[in-house]
Amino acid sequence: MxxxxxxxxxxxxxxxxxxxxxxxxxxxxxxxxxxxxxxxxxxxxxxxxxxxxxxxxxxxxxxxxxxxxxxxxxxxxxxxxxxxxxxxxxxxxxxxxxxxxxxxxxxxxxRVTAMVAVIEWLASPLRMVGVRPDRIGLVLAMTLRFIPLVADKAARIREAQAARGGSRVRLGMAVPLLIEVLRMATTVGEALDARGADDVPVRRGGRRARLAA
Amino acid sequence: MRWGRRAAGGADDAVATGAGIELRGVRHAFGERVVLDGVTLTLTEHRVGVIGGNGSGKSTLARLLNGLVVPTSGTVRVDGLDTRTQVRAVRRRVGFVFQDPDAQIVHPTVAEDLAFGPHNQGLDDAEVAHRVEEMLDRYGLAGHRDHPAHLLSGGQKQLLAIAGVLAMRPQRIVFDEPTTLLDLANTRRVARVIDELEQDVVVVTHHLDLLDGFDRVLVVEDGQVVADGAPAETVPWYVARMG
Amino acid sequence: MRNGSGTFRRVKSRDLAYVALFAAIVAVLGLLPPVNVPGLPVPITAQTLGVMLAGSVLGAKRGGLSLLVFLALVAAGAPLLSGGRGGLAVFAGPTAGYLYSWPIAAFVIGLLTQLFWKRFNLAWALVANMIGGIVVIYAIGIPFTALFGDVSLWASFTGSFTFIPGDLVKAVAASVVAVAVRRAYPVIELPSRRATAG
Incomplete structure (x- = not known):
């Protein structure tokens, strides 16, 4: 992968x-x-x-x-x-x-997950300035999740443009792709809230230990 | 029902009084555009359907039910909890399944994504792992535990999204067009999953046959509830009205 | 959101989504093969286009963070740099300064974009992308190479010169896209507007 x-x-x-x-x-x-x-x-x-x-x-x-x-x-x-x-x-x-x-x-x-756990740990002093280290781990995981999705969306937009006769206008696909991704971000944000991502911070020790193992 | 060790949750739950979801004089506007107006409803049924055209306001109505959207005026209460002031307690009670599972799945692998919700609830690792296994078994995803969520089929992704919500053990679940992006076979599969749920559900949909056996169906038009009753009455009324 | 509580300053979940999705966009741009432009000495890679877009679409904070997230994943061993490069080794290499400059570049582009937001057009977008996406990147990358490889600043500077035409092309492309996206789906909110939009 x-x-x-x-x-x-x-x-x-x-x-x-x-x-x-x-x-x-x-x-x-x-x-x-x-x-x-x-x-x-x-x-x-x-x-x-x-x-x-x-x-x-x-x-x-x-x-x-x-x-x-x-x-x-x-x-x-x-x-x-x-x-x-x-x-x-x-x-x-x-x-x-x-x-x-x-x-x-x-x-x-x-493993990437173990590295991500270390990054989360390294970021823990940032608590002092109001950053939640678990959020950093979440954003890193989300990025790994979204890379293939964005690649798919880009491919689909390219196909659609090719079907309409636009040959290989690379720049032309950037605008629809960005707008689609920005729209999706709104739903992703809602989904995070609905699944409790903004809930009261909890201890993350257990998860880190498991990932680093 | 236990919510794990949390300081803020307990106090909220104690305020809970009336059972069901109660909307009173709800109006919602995005800037100048009014999407819902004068909605007053009490939902206590096991299965409630919401139908209506695109842009009728039904999606906003769904989002009001778990505090994703807070009304511009009026109140929404879930088991007595106000979505404006006790939004976290409300969200722990009301799960939400979105139209596009790709926007709802936020972790790279199936098992990690299932663990996300329970983990946010502050459950200990053993309990999180138990719930993940339970969901993997229940929805036939056990063989995909460590697979990238990206490689699942559209139907499997929607099942994963639903399982991710169920792993949090909410008392109610709101579905916002859960089958719109699916083919017929997967639509039927998701319909069966919804049928089998013990939880109270509110399903916003364009697929009218999803509502067979529902207790109540609302028709939303131009931001208002224009029909409300048993599906045997409201669904044919809606179909006739659409011509 | 007004209903936030607790000791942590609230970051909107949607902002987390923006940051993650743009980091993903930068990664996907790295998958594109380098483009040969007639008249330019070296092929253009698309990844710094992502740096410019992150800043000029998301603004300073979210744009800078999305590049930090991207680099963190590269460091963690994901081969996301163009040509499938990744891992810790790329951060020790002589050209690593250019990588380190990306989050700062995106932040500066975002800052300038926010500054120009009310009258944002192609010209202002170009100013933001050239200062942040070219000047800042070279101002960090060139001295880093000089220090790391024990070579003179001048040698390092002339060595990087061949890339500048390609970067100018990218700055123009990023500006055109940024202006179009702003028209269709503006993401940057000015503080005064945020108060009313809630």
Whole structure:
């Protein structure tokens, strides 16, 4: 479905999502404080070992996530060769690569729902300024629910316009699609109220524990 | 009936007196446009139907019954609870099923969506899980538990929407054109589901055969209730009037 | 709603729906294949069109929030960026600054749109979308790339130059759509109107 998650039962899969994110954040800070090629190479090898040997992720699953920046990394390396020196270029590229692989490992071993639960938890200090963290989880879930629906609506409008002879006027379909979606939002809002979404806030601990498990 | 641990709900329920839904001198306008005027009704029957043309005001009437719309003037009371001041208590009593299930299903998977309403009621996880299982079984959705709601058929989506409301165990359910977007087979299926409900229902519809065996049918026209009585009287009257 | 109570400030449920549905629109725009426009050096992707539309249709707060929601889902591992990219890695990449700029861009576009709302037309829409959708995005994206890749600001700036023509095309498209949507179904309410509309 809509996920880069690779199902599995490894230690890395089972570690709590919040902990994985904390380690990733620490790694990010650590790598930017450090400045030695050995440290960067070590970090890259370590994340690869965790991803491939411990979490049993296929190489492809990691490559898919890192691929979009290959070209950029090559350009960066080239730039440093010309502008600074080999050492700085190597450190910059290895640092980014280690961080990207580590991020890819976390993403591939953590379900979207568990991540959403962490986001909800991270947002809990916002209670102080009047934001309900459970609302954030709800909006994220609603978005996942509506993506295929909006895609369907777009396809239907395109078909209808094609039937009336309008060839491929992409911009022309944006207006009816937006209006249809805005109209639907009114009903969705009513449905949320009718189903008690605006009801008195309740404890969410149980749900979070279940989702993160 | 238990409503879970909640502070605000208990006090509201204590005020409840008269049983049934009571509309008194209800008028509703969106800006300049008056959609309902001078509606006074008491609904105590098990099954009430509401029919009328497009734009007659019947959809607004349905929304008044659980406080989704608050009247511009006049009052709506559900078992004595005023929809203006005790809207949350009213909504816990009156479930609402919309015409388009796609707008009512807000979670990506079937089981998650069923859990949404009960969870909002503050029920504990065990009770929420129990109700989800009950609904999955009752409406033949058990095989779709973790499936994306998006992949259900139109009929299954409407069943999921209804099940999502029933999981909250309301005493009454208002249906706003629940079969308008469905084919014949699914219309009959939803009709059977409505027939089997123990809860009191109010059904707004264009499908007149949905109202077989109903206790009372209202005809709404230009914002007013123009006929009110047993379906054997009002439905033929309405059909004759439409020519 | 007037009947709100409790310690939490009430957000209307409909606003939650707007935010979720627009985040979904941005995701769906990412599914469209990049368009080659004759005369432009790089193909145009539609996703930043979503950033502009969110701001100019929903206004500052809801527009900005819908992009935050979108990015949160990308971070959570949903491959919603154009080309099926997603996950945490895209937030660590050298071009991540552009992503971070999206919610701010939508917010700024929304703010300007609200400011111009009474006399909103194609020209004002263009001003809002160019400032918020181009200036803001590059003002955040370019320095981020420079910092992240240890390259000079100037190198980063010239590197991103090829995308500007495409962004201008998108700003025009978003403005045309925003004006049409405002005419048919205005969503932004001015504070003075909200008091009477309730």
């Amino acid at each position: 809509l996920s880069l998650y690779v199902p599995g039962d490894s230690v890395v899969h089972r570690v709590r999502a919040g902990l994985k994110l904390a380690v990733l954040a620490a790694l990010g800070v650590g790598l930017f404080l450090g400045d030695s090629p050995v440290l960067m190479t070590g970090a890259l090898l370590l994340t690869l070992v965790v991803g491939v040997a411990v979490a049993h992720l296929p190489w492809l699953a990691l490559a898919v996530q890192v691929r979009p920046v290959w070209l950029w990394l090559a350009l960066l390396f080239g730039f440093h060769l010309l502008a600074t020196d080999l050492r700085t270029g190597t450190v910059a590229v290895l640092r980014l690569l280690a961080l990207l692989v580590a991020a890819a490992v976390v993403t591939a071993t953590t």
